[in-house]
Amino acid sequence: MTHPAAAPAGAASLTVRAHGNTVALCFAGRLDVPAAAALWPATLHAAGDPSRELVLDLSAVQACDTAGATLLLEAERAHGRAARIIGAEARVAAVLALVRPANAAPAGQPAPALRLADRLRAVWRSAGDGLAFLGELMLAFARAPLRLRMLRWADVLRAADEAGVRAVPLVLLLGVLIGLILAFQSLVPMQRFGADIYVANLVALGVVRELGPLLTAMVLAGRSGSAFAAEIGTMKVNQELDALATMGVDAMTMLVLPRLLAATVMMPVLTVLMDFAGLVGMALVLTGFGVPPVVVLHQVAAALVPLDFTGGLFKACVFGLAVAAIGCRAGLATGVGPRAVGQAATSAVVGGIIATIMLDGVLAVLYNRLGW
């Protein structure tokens, strides 16, 4: 019985001949990548019957590359036992001989998915590393007066410029928008009770005590926490951190402290700007709804006490310190490979946001206990 199993693919074709207990796959033409693509299913299907002897007739094969040889060897594998190869030219036989050991090599196992226990262990280890980082950071702060030469003030100013000055437009824009939205959303229901002038009290307290520091910290985490992580991470990938270590320079003092100082100083400044912009946004809405500006000013002055401002600014300092520390830590913990820097930046942003919200909760409880 003879039948063509596949139409010619370019110059290659396959004819399947079955005689009693033997099935012969007769290839012709060039066995290359396009031929392998065209003949693959038919070849494996025809070779799949282990009850018959498999013969690979290569007498009409003009040339064979590694893809073609792989096709022949996979046919043998699908058959389950060795095939009889006939008519192969010396060059084709040489390619088969070259590819056979490679095809027979044990397949590398893909990396197994991390089990839950491994993941928990990784989280535990990461928490331990974080704690160690905190310890090193405190040590670096304590030693800083003795290592002032390593603390480069130009780096502090550059980090302050990037984290603070360049964030001013974004902070002002966000502040105005938040003030506008909060005021508008509060005004509509409160007007029904004739309490529209108290919108100023509500927004002023909300922005100055809570939203101002919180949103500024989000901006810092998104802009600067990720930048710190990417910058330090790239230095680590390029072995610049190793170079510093071999020079006897402490990376904590030279790289982390300047960024921490810059973020801790600039956060309260940005928060003041965010508060101010938020109050301006609120005032725009209220005056648009007919509340005189002097009334708005009076209500704000009545609602806020200095402790609201100082409490907010203290929060800002804490958030700035946390966001910068998490960003730097993510950079120092960067792994190897091009993806590592991106992962470090992501973990800096996510970690910064989570830490900010958690610290906000802790400080809210603390302020409450202190009666602020």
Next chain:
Amino acid sequence: MSGVAPIIDATGLRQAFGSRVIFSDVSFTVQAGEVFAILGGSGCGKSVLMRQMIGLLPPLAGSVRVLGQDMYAGAADIRTRIGVMFQAGALFGSMTLLENVMLPLELLSDLPYAARVAVARVKLGLVGLADSAGKMPSEISGGMAKRAAIARAMALDPPLLLLDEPSAGLDPITSAGLDRLILELRDELGITVVVVTHELASILAIADRCLMLDASAGGVIAQGDPRLLAAECAHPTVRAFFHREAVAGPSRTRGA
């Protein structure tokens, strides 16, 4: 050999960056089944010449014909017929080695998935990385990355392989293994191989012919069988290169 069209036919190539001329009037041919080495010291334009050959850097003057087609005449399919290994491997960091090798097969062939896996495993097996198919590029050594990059360059069984500094930074044993692999590819599969290198041992072991560039001469200073050049060439830079001698700098030459 005269009647057979060359695999690479470069004529009058010139490249400059600003006012700095890297080389000019570089002409050479590479015949089918040859291992052709491009040699020269650092900064002589070896990698620039390779970028011109693979279609990444149009020459300021001259032409490059690869497999009978002009590299810069809009024939995009020619790039699927050449395999390139970059100096640092250029493996995709987000993919395993197997996926790296499967990528050209996936994008540029009609092989079904099982066939792509099988072919990619064979290529990794040929370079001795069958056991590392599931590893990420970040988990392997520099030598393994170079071998994986060769496997990826060979994915589509191209008739022409261009390898940029395949032995640079490798230990002698790994380097010798790569040399053997290159010769096997040439001998068993008939692949033409162009190697950009300045590894002397590797050049003498594998190259049938070579072309030597020199920064101060601004172009080609020698072409031919590297063993003959090493033995007979009178050009001082060529002699210095093959005999590992220091060449006097311009200031000392003036002073001499």
